[in-house]
Amino acid sequence: MSKKTSSGTVRWVSLVAVLAGCVDADDRWSGSVETLPNGAVRVTNPAQGVWRERSAWASVPELRLGEVEGPEATVFGSISALAVDDGGRIYVLDRQANELRIFASDGAHVRSVGRSGGGPGEYTAANGLFWLSPDTLVVVDQQGGRYSFLSREGEYLRSVPRRLGFYGWVFDGAYHNGRVYERSMVRTNPNRPPAMVGNDPDQRPALFGTSLRGADSTAQARVDTVLLAHPTGTLSESFIVRTERGGMFLGVPFSPAPVYHLDSDGSVWDGHGSEFRIVRSSFAGDTIMEMVLDAVPAPVTEAELAEWESGEGVERFRQMGGRIDLDRIPKVKPFFDGLYLDPEGYLWVSVPAGPMETVFAVLDPEGRYLGRLELNGLKRDTFLPPVVRSGRLHVVGRDELDVQRVYVFRIGR
DSSP states (O other), X not given: OXXXXXXXXXXXXXXXXXXXXXXXXXHHOOOEEEEOTXXXXXXXXXXXXXXXXXXXXXXXXXXXXXXXXXXGGGOOSOEEEEEEXXXXXXXXXXXXXXXXXXXXXXXXXXXXXXXXXXXXXXXXXXXXXXXXXXXXXXXXXXXXXXXXXXXXXXXXXXXXXXXXXXXXXXXXXXXXXXXXXXXXXXXXXXXXXXXXXXXXXXXOOOOTTOOOTTSOGGGGGGOOEEEOOOOSSOSOOEEEEEETTXXXXXXXXXXXXXXXXXXXXXXXXXXXXTSSEEEEEETTSOEEEEEEEOOOOOBOOHHHHHHHHTSXXXXXXXXXXXXXXXXXXXXXXXXXXXXXXXXXXXXXXXXXXXXXXEEEEEEOTTSOEEEEEEEETOEEOTTSOOEEETTEEEEEEEOTTOOEEEEEEEEEO
């Protein structure tokens, strides 16, 4: 099915997947489960998932928000966060305009709130959203040092200070047990593990020295800093050039890196793109589950490598005298580059794919690999997690026009 818009023709491709019931899944799943000496569960999955075509769920393209030209509310400058309420309303945070734009479930624009500034309901560089409760949405303004509380209708309620000494391109964290946990961007000591740092938005600032590693897990409510697992592989790979006036770091494309996800129930999920192994831990650092998949990474194509080499960053790097060693660029893509847990306990693992493809490997709450969900004609912005809610999959991505949009797919059984 295709849909013609003023900005061009968008090719919708239905997303078809399979989800069997519990009994059917047990009959078809050929993996293994074992209990490790520390009490954790290891789930080993074969390459073939549970899903079969006869019991498929179909994900049908339902809505697309975002145009090249049109009403101001539907022309996005830079989407920095996405949220959905239990009624299906969609909340899109635009960093460039410092606005929160609210849309009904059918895509109708409800209202836009916020603007640049330092007053009530204003933002410096709004870059995150999370639900404090079903009726209270929080706008994260890391650079502006504030959390702003809004009603689900978008009415400004109040703001509180954010007392953390770092900020990133997007908010990376979650709200749990009275704390806003954010992944720290400060790594002055490379031997120190990364951390999730907690802010109490209603009472006191974070206590940076507190750690739960080895502590009593019942103390979770008092914890302000949660140390994350040390990555099993490299943190990042870069090409470097230095000049008299400074220098430049250029990331090595297709390099695997550590991935973390904190869910609102108080579990930390981590893995490294160099292998398909995902670990779920408690805030105390105790391993709860380990999931392994016998997967094969996708190859890096010559066209993809050529596209990277033609980019502005590479050109600027070479103009500064930088040298690119092509032998350092992997021949295959990472096994995954993102993790997201939906409200029903299914883990959505972002798998690098082709230039205009979006792929998720999905694992059920027991850690069993179900299969791959593929969206063609859509390149997802991987720094923004998907939102799965009320039977719908929401992603931020781009089509052939490279325009940032919000795509909504209905997951039909």
